[in-house]
Amino acid sequence: MEDTYVSFGNICKKAKIELVVTNGISTSCCGQIFSSKGFADAHHYTVNQTIEKLFRDSNNGSIPIVLDVTSCTQTLLNCRPYLSETNQQHFDQLKILDIIDFVADMAIPRLTISQPKDKVVFHPVCSVHKLGTMGKLKSIGFACAKQADIPVFAGCCGMAGDRGFYYPGLTEAATKRESNEVNQQPYSGYYSTSKTCEIAMSEASGHDYQSILKLVDEVSAD
Amino acid sequence: MLADELEKILPTERIKARLIDRYAYASDASHFYLIPKLVVQPINIDEVQRLFQFSHQREEKLTFRAAGTSFSGQGVTDGILADLSNYWRHVTPEQSGKTVRVQPGVIGAHVNQALKKYGRKMGPDPASINACMMGGILSNNSSGMCCGVVNNSYHTLKHLTFVLPNGQVYNTEKAEDYLRFESESNDIFEGFIKLNNAVRANEELTLRIRKKYLQKNTVGYCINSFLDFEHPLDILAHVIIGGEGTLAFIAEAVLNTIPDLPYKMTGMLYFESPETACNAIADLKTTGAEALEFMDRASLRSVEDMPGVPSFFKTLPVQASAILCEFQESTETALIEKYQNALPVFDKLPLIREPDFSQDSEKQALLWKIRKGMYPSVAGMRAKGTSALLEDFTFPVERLGDAVVDIQKLFEKHNYKNGIIFGHAKDGNLHFAVSQSFLTQADIDHYEKFNDDLFELVIDKYDGSLKGEHSTGRAVSAFVEKEWGPDAYQIMKRLKALIDPKNLLNPGIVITEDKLTHIHHLKMMPIVEEEVDRCIECGFCETHCPSRDFTMTPRRRIAVRRAMKRLEMTGDTATRDTLIKEYQYDGMETCAVDGMCATSCPVDINTGELIKRLRRENHSNLQNRIALFLAKNFPLVERTAKISLKMGFFSNRLFGKNFMHGVTWGLRKISGTIPRWSKHLDKPVSARQLASLSNGNEGSAKVLYFSACINRMLGGYLCIIWQYLQKSKN
Numbered sequence: 024m025e026d027t028y029v030s031f032g033n034i035c036k037k038a039k040i041e042l043v044v045t046n047g048i049s050t051s052c053c054g055q056i057f058s059s060k061g062f063a064d065a066h067h068y069t070v071n072q073t074i075e076k077l078f079r080d081s082n083n084g085s086i087p088i089v090l091d092v093t094s095c096t097q098t099l100l101n102c103r104p105y106l107s108e109t110n111q112q113h114f115d116q117l118k119i120l121d122i123i124d125f126v127a128d129m130a131i132p133r134l135t136i137s138q139p140k141d142k143v144v145f146h147p148v149c150s151v152h153k154l155g156t157m158g159k160l161k162s163i164g165f166a167c168a169k170q171a172d173i174p175v176f177a178g179c180c181g182m183a184g185d186r187g188f189y190y191p192g193l194t195e196a197a198t199k200r201e202s203n204e205v206n207q208q209p210y211s212g213y214y215s216t217s218k219t220c221e222i223a224m225s226e227a228s229g230h231d232y233q234s235i236l237k238l239v240d241e242v243s244a245d
Numbered sequence: 246m247l248a249d250e251l252e253k254i255l256p257t258e259r260i261k262a263r264l265i266d267r268y269a270y271a272s273d274a275s276h277f278y279l280i281p282k283l284v285v286q287p288i289n290i291d292e293v294q295r296l297f298q299f300s301h302q303r304e305e306k307l308t309f310r311a312a313g314t315s316f317s318g319q320g321v322t323d324g325i326l327a328d329l330s331n332y333w334r335h336v337t338p339e340q341s342g343k344t345v346r347v348q349p350g351v352i353g354a355h356v357n358q359a360l361k362k363y364g365r366k367m368g369p370d371p372a373s374i375n376a377c378m379m380g381g382i383l384s385n386n387s388s389g390m391c392c393g394v395v396n397n398s399y400h401t402l403k404h405l406t407f408v409l410p411n412g413q414v415y416n417t418e419k420a421e422d423y424l425r426f427e428s429e430s431n432d433i434f435e436g437f438i439k440l441n442n443a444v445r446a447n448e449e450l451t452l453r454i455r456k457k458y459l460q461k462n463t464v465g466y467c468i469n470s471f472l473d474f475e476h477p478l479d480i481l482a483h484v485i486i487g488g489e490g491t492l493a494f495i496a497e498a499v500l501n502t503i504p505d506l507p508y509k510m511t512g513m514l515y516f517e518s519p520e521t522a523c524n525a526i527a528d529l530k531t532t533g534a535e536a537l538e539f540m541d542r543a544s545l546r547s548v549e550d551m552p553g554v555p556s557f558f559k560t561l562p563v564q565a566s567a568i569l570c571e572f573q574e575s576t577e578t579a580l581i582e583k584y585q586n587a588l589p590v591f592d593k594l595p596l597i598r599e600p601d602f603s604q605d606s607e608k609q610a611l612l613w614k615i616r617k618g619m620y621p622s623v624a625g626m627r628a629k630g631t632s633a634l635l636e637d638f639t640f641p642v643e644r645l646g647d648a649v650v651d652i653q654k655l656f657e658k659h660n661y662k663n664g665i666i667f668g669h670a671k672d673g674n675l676h677f678a679v680s681q682s683f684l685t686q687a688d689i690d691h692y693e694k695f696n697d698d699l700f701e702l703v704i705d706k707y708d709g710s711l712k713g714e715h716s717t718g719r720a721v722s723a724f725v726e727k728e729w730g731p732d733a734y735q736i737m738k739r740l741k742a743l744i745d746p747k748n749l750l751n752p753g754i755v756i757t758e759d760k761l762t763h764i765h766h767l768k769m770m771p772i773v774e775e776e777v778d779r780c781i782e783c784g785f786c787e788t789h790c791p792s793r794d795f796t797m798t799p800r801r802r803i804a805v806r807r808a809m810k811r812l813e814m815t816g817d818t819a820t821r822d823t824l825i826k827e828y829q830y831d832g833m834e835t836c837a838v839d840g841m842c843a844t845s846c847p848v849d850i851n852t853g854e855l856i857k858r859l860r861r862e863n864h865s866n867l868q869n870r871i872a873l874f875l876a877k878n879f880p881l882v883e884r885t886a887k888i889s890l891k892m893g894f895f896s897n898r899l900f901g902k903n904f905m906h907g908v909t910w911g912l913r914k915i916s917g918t919i920p921r922w923s924k925h926l927d928k929p930v931s932a933r934q935l936a937s938l939s940n941g942n943e944g945s946a947k948v949l950y951f952s953a954c955i956n957r958m959l960g961g962y963l964c965i966i967w968q969y970l971q972k973s974k975n
């Protein structure tokens with residue numbers, strides 16, 4: 024199974040999008056791991072560090088930044104109150120894109136979709152609701168498959184970043200309705216936009232949930 | 246102990262008898278508060294039968310609850326509470342969606358979702374449909390904007406399966422059950438024949454019943470069933486509708502559905518005063534409008550700052566009122582025709598603005614947002630420590646305007662500021678929202694006087710109904726006789742006594758000896774903290790909560806916070822401390838802080854944020870310092886994590902893919918700290934691998950890739966951070 028980052032690289036190559044990766048960013052974190060557990064100092068430290076690096080490596084905000092996990096995008100987009108004054112100013116200049124924005128607005132228009140899938144199903148993560156990108160997610164489905172379902176019972180999977188690892192009962196209970204619904208019919212692919220949510224849904228449904236990057240990579244031509 | 250006794254008939258995990266369970270279920274959306282002895286979750290008819298038997302043998306009160314969104318206090322009890330919300334969720338469209346089979350725990354909106362592909366929906370349309378469940382919808386005979394008096398549960402019921410307090414189960418679908426009813430429950434069968442004769446022989450009563458149901462009315466039992474049906478089993482099935490869980494347990498219903506008309510034309514009509522607006526209703530009804538929603542000046546003012554609301558709202562005349570009008574049809578041509586026919590009617594009305602109608606779904610959504618945002622807006626802005634009361638009267642449509650003015654006068658007389666009046670004018674149904682404190686006896690006395698004046702107005706002056714939609718509950722049980730008259734009340738009393746002679750099934754609701762039911766067991770709202778103080782305990786959040794079927798829901802998390810404060814105020818710190826202890830796991834640790842609750846909260850509470858704050862307050866300095874240390878050394882942590890991840894993969898290679906999964910699963914059970922290794926984890930990705938992606942594409946676009954840490958090294962780092970933090974706790 025190929026990793027998410029490989030799909031991302033492939034998509035950029037096919038779409039002729041210049042891709043920059045820096046060492047500093049590749050060791051950064053959105054801080055959700057600390058904030059969700061209520062560790063304020065650690066969270067504030069982390070987001071300030073990250074915004075500094077993002078500002079520097081994006082050429083003072085001139086290069087759009089793409090995050091490959093929607094819940095991290097949402098956390099980062101909401102970090103402004105915890106930033107120092109300088110970092111707040113820098114933050115305001117950043118263009119932070121979620122993977123869904125990137126795929127829908129940048130990648131798909133530049134790609135040729137040569138082999139759309141038959142019928143796929145999405146698990147919209149909570150942040151999709153909060154960021155208001157459900158429409159874009161649907162448009163990705165529309166472009167990449169003949170039918171893309173969003174289950175009626177789609178809801179929070181209870182992973183909460185990592186909480187589900189320690190309280191598996193929470194995730195099990197949370198995913199039951201949705202996975203029952205999904206398992207009513209076979210799909211040619213199962214996709215979402217946050218790794219931990221994909222794990223939770225895979226555990227629950229018995230199918231491999233993958234990043235939508237994987238879907239886009241597979242259906243697009245070189 | 247009651248719980249031990251119950252273990253003979255229910256599995257332990259579905260008997261919730263800890264303090265936290267009892268306090269969590271003491272609240273529903275109403276302004277009443279009773280702490281149940283314990284909570285049980287029966288999952289099938291057999292268990293319900295055993296519960297009835299238990300209740301009878303032990304003389305224990307029993308109350309069923311679906312979503313707990315009732316306003317009138319029919320869903321709270323100090324006896325045994327049977328919660329249906331986690332089970333009983335089947336919904337099956339039948340006959341190409343012409344009918345639908347439902348269980349009591351399915352949410353109303355999910356029934357409509359299931360019917361959507363047939364172009365149908367169910368008749369009842371309470372505004373709470375995204376949260377409330379069929380058990381409640383049927384038992385309250387709920388209705389909303391469009392349903393009127395014809396498409397409610399009573400009129401759309403096709404079949405009902407129910408369990409009587411005597412333990413017998415009947416299904417009106419089965420011919421043999423009609424015979425069985427006569428032989429096995431003969432006392433009830435005979436009693437119903439007598440009641441039926443009594444109703445039909447009483448001409449005055451017959452006329453009264455017919456008159457009452459020309460308008461929306463949910464006070465008392467649906468005794469129109471004595472006029473509408475012949476066989477005692479059919480009569481019984483229809484009084485169970487609207488029976489507020491006092492007559493039987495509803496196990497399943499089959500409802501006739503109605504077409505879901507896809508073409509809509511929506512607009513707002515503005516008038517100089519409430520009287521002119523209400524006087525227009527009769528004419529507007531002739532246009533065939535599906536919805537005619539009245540809003541008074543205070544209602545309009547309550548939403549004038551909402552995004553998208555037109556600026557002229559602020560400059561409307563002091564008494565201006567509006568009517569939201571919607572036409573619905575199955576085809577566009579029919580819709581346009583209906584609308585064209587309405588135009589001459591509009592022309593004759595004393596409107597103060599040009600009518601502005603639209604088929605545009607966004608514009609329509611805004612109008613409905615305005616209408617539906619009124620109660621939340623008043624609720625959200627109410628003073629801390631108060632409840633947001635929502636009254637629900639019905640008046641004769643032709644006197645609606647006078648009624649609005651009379652209510653406004655009572656607001657003034659009793660000094661209720663910011664009271665707003667709105668409602669389903671088409672059916673003479675007016676809601677009004679006020680905020681009310683029950684903290685002191687003076688508050689309660691004040692409320693009682695206001696209430697007495699109101700009820701007198703509705704009943705004596707207008708011969709209206711005290712509850713058009715929300716059902717009798719504790720709020721108006723003591724007034725059923727006054728509203729209906731002694732003959733009707735006697736029928737209702739006899740009916741309850743026939744079916745539940747020991748008065749153990751949700752007692753005190755509909756029929757009561759206590760003339761002060763409406764001011765007993767009032768819910769006191771202590772001032773706790775920001776999120777908690779805003780909450781109206783409506784329960785709209787519950788369906789979205791990932792821990793709903795596991796431990797608690799946002800509403801319950803808040804209800805228990807309030808309970809702790811109440812206990813503190815009364816000096817019962819021992820009970821409070823037990824609650825705090827039990828809250829640790831149920832309330833704090835198993836909240837996913839995902840914040841999805843906020844997406845359906847009418848007053849914008851994110852309980853996840855509350856829990857995060859409580860977690861912050863829970864941490865010691867040492868823990869905070871360790872967390873900060875980890876944050877500062879994140880790259881190091883990441884490296885260590887990756888090594889442990891790789892070791893995990895190595896073991897997996899040696900022992901098979903599920904090896905680590907199993908091992909960590911076991912370890913987690915022992916220590917509770919090691920995250921469950923998941924077989925779905927990917928191998929960690931190094932910074933070098935990521936860097937290799939950089940391409941020199943001279944394309945039209947350029948992006949900086951931020952691969953989130955959970956994609957780079959999932960699992961391992963989480964494990965390490967968690968372990969450090971847990972250890973530092975001890």
Ligand SMILES: Cc1cc2nc3c(=O)[nH]c(=O)nc-3n(C[C@H](O)[C@H](O)[C@H](O)COP(=O)(O)OP(=O)(O)OC[C@H]3O[C@@H](n4cnc5c(N)ncnc54)[C@H](O)[C@@H]3O)c2cc1C
Pocket residue numbers: 273274308309310311312313314315316319320329349370371372373376377378379380381382383384385386387388389390489490491493494495496714715751783
């Ligand atoms: C913001 C808000 C708006 C609302 N708007 C409307 C509206 O527009 N129209 C309207 O009519 N109501 C409205 N309501 C009130 C309420 O939502 C409805 O009456 C709803 O139908 C109650 O459903 P529930 O699942 O919450 O029932 P619950 O409150 O859980 O129970 C209601 C009653 O049904 C009984 N019951 C439940 N299940 C069973 C069963 N299986 N067998 C026997 N008895 C049972 C209970 O004992 C109780 O007496 C609103 C409430 C809120 C909070």
